[in-house]
Amino acid sequence: MNTVSDPVVIVGGGQAAVQLCLALRKEKYDGEIMIFSAESEPPYHRPPLSKAYITGQADDSKLAMRPESFYPAKNIQLKLNDEVLSIDASAKTIASASGKQAYSSLVIATGAVARPLQIEGRDAKAVYELRDIHDARSIKAALEKANHVVVIGAGFIGLEVAAAANQSGKKVTVFDMADRVMGRAVAPLISHWFEKTHRAAGIDIHLQESIKGIVSDDSGHVTGVERNSSEILEAQLVLIGIGVLPNSDIASAAGIQCDNGVVVDKYCRTSNPHIYAAGDCANHPNVFADGRRVRLESIQNATDQARVIASAIVAGGEATRAYGAVPWFWSDQAEHALQMTGLSFDADSYAVRGEPASASFSVFHYRQQQLLAVDSVNSSRDHMLSRKMLAAGVSPTPEQVEDTSFNLLDLVKSAK
Numbered sequence: 327m328n329t330v331s332d333p334v335v336i337v338g339g340g341q342a343a344v345q346l347c348l349a350l351r352k353e354k355y356d357g358e359i360m361i362f363s364a365e366s367e368p369p370y371h372r373p374p375l376s377k378a379y380i381t382g383q384a385d386d387s388k389l390a391m392r393p394e395s396f397y398p399a400k401n402i403q404l405k406l407n408d409e410v411l412s413i414d415a416s417a418k419t420i421a422s423a424s425g426k427q428a429y430s431s432l433v434i435a436t437g438a439v440a441r442p443l444q445i446e447g448r449d450a451k452a453v454y455e456l457r458d459i460h461d462a463r464s465i466k467a468a469l470e471k472a473n474h475v476v477v478i479g480a481g482f483i484g485l486e487v488a489a490a491a492n493q494s495g496k497k498v499t500v501f502d503m504a505d506r507v508m509g510r511a512v513a514p515l516i517s518h519w520f521e522k523t524h525r526a527a528g529i530d531i532h533l534q535e536s537i538k539g540i541v542s543d544d545s546g547h548v549t550g551v552e553r554n555s556s557e558i559l560e561a562q563l564v565l566i567g568i569g570v571l572p573n574s575d576i577a578s579a580a581g582i583q584c585d586n587g588v589v590v591d592k593y594c595r596t597s598n599p600h601i602y603a604a605g606d607c608a609n610h611p612n613v614f615a616d617g618r619r620v621r622l623e624s625i626q627n628a629t630d631q632a633r634v635i636a637s638a639i640v641a642g643g644e645a646t647r648a649y650g651a652v653p654w655f656w657s658d659q660a661e662h663a664l665q666m667t668g669l670s671f672d673a674d675s676y677a678v679r680g681e682p683a684s685a686s687f688s689v690f691h692y693r694q695q696q697l698l699a700v701d702s703v704n705s706s707r708d709h710m711l712s713r714k715m716l717a718a719g720v721s722p723t724p725e726q727v728e729d730t731s732f733n734l735l736d737l738v739k740s741a742k
């Protein structure tokens with residue numbers, strides 16, 4: 327028999343889970359909270375894994391989201407190595423590796439899994455995807471020994487790893503089937519700037535080219551990749567970074583509506599009134615996409631959705647606070663900081679602020695004269711101002727954007 331005093335159960339021990347705990351305690355929720363994590367490590371930051379961690383510039387001590395003492399101090403049961411296997415939505419229980427647990431509210435924060443690449447030779451040793459700390463440790467160890475690294479996929483993670491490996495003195499080759507790097511996420515000018523910059527730093531980039539297969543030696547260790555021309559390119563480490571898939575199998579098996587992730591409403595509620603979902607696994611309506619459904623894979627999204635869920639749980643399941651945070655994301659590639667805000671899917675024109683040649687500039691995306699999104703390269707000021715403009719519904723004209731003597735902050739101030 328369930329009671330309201332049953333704990334809030336969180337499935338997954340990542341970004342959204344920790345933020346939810348913080349937000350619940352901040353909102354004075356004093357009931358029990360349980361995190362079920364399939365991982366063996368307490369929650370840690372994923373972004374450094376594809377950047378400073380694999381080159382040894384950041385070590386394990388920098389990764390933990392909170393010290394281990396945080397969880398008992400906040401009356402949070404952190405259950406590691408305890409994968410949730412199924413949800414019984416009508417009984418309001420979950421079954422995990424350690425047994426059955428009743429919940430008052432359930433939060434699905436299961437993140438995403440790396441999209442698998444079906445390719446001959448995929449099982450060779452030292453061929454990795456990068457999603458968790460174990461992948462990162464393996465990549466770090468393999469990188470130390472490798473001379474030549476091949477990266478398949480020129481998205482954020484692929485390029486971050488390529489840049490990090492290149493900075494550690496490795497020969498790096500990147501392949502992508504698309505005609506530009508990070509093509510699904512940034513403006514063409516940004517793609518071309520990064521392509522040129524990475525090439526200038528020594529990374530070999532092949533666009534509109536897929537790989538035929540991965541070749542290995544008698545011990546099963548990767549020795550190279552086979553190009554479509556049948557040329558074999560030597561490699562001792564292959565990183566596959568071709569995107570992710572939402573981790574929603576246990577939700578759909580429980581009869582919770584899923585479609586490219588767990589379907590939630592603007593309050594992050596699933597099709598079941600006692601079950602919420604947040605983060606990479608949640609397919610949600612986003613006001614910055616005209617209310618259309620999207621799934622965002624970012625720290626911002628996981629964090630802000632967790633806060634929305636905390637408000638609803640504290641309010642006894644009442645919908646109080648809708649998700650409407652301005653989307654933002656960053657990607658550090660070598661010494662360059664790419665920061666993006668807004669959602670740029672429907673852009674029909676662009677305006678550029680600053681000079682790409684100076685390595686500090688921003689591309690403003692517009693649809694029918696309305697500002698949609700801004701991608702900034704080495705310009706945190708533009709990024710922060712753009713977040714404020716998008717939040718306030720301020721849309722500078724392309725002329726104002728292109729005129730660097732025009733103070734965008736004045737527009738933000740005048741909107742208040």
Ligand SMILES: Cc1cc2nc3c(=O)[nH]c(=O)nc-3n(C[C@H](O)[C@H](O)[C@H](O)COP(=O)(O)OP(=O)(O)OC[C@H]3O[C@@H](n4cnc5c(N)ncnc54)[C@H](O)[C@@H]3O)c2cc1C
Pocket residue numbers: 337338339340341342343362363364365372373374375376408409410411435436437438456457458483573576604605606607622623624625626628654655656657658
């Ligand atoms: C290498 C890397 C670099 C990144 N860099 C950036 C960046 O620079 N900027 C940025 O904004 N974002 C970045 N991201 C994305 C960001 O980390 C994610 O968007 C964020 O972690 C999503 O949070 P989440 O809580 O939804 O999922 P996660 O943090 O992925 O946590 C999900 C957790 O759920 C666990 N889990 C899954 N199923 C179960 C189950 N059945 N039972 C128990 N546990 C389960 C998983 O093992 C995992 O620990 C990066 C991600 C990666 C992998």
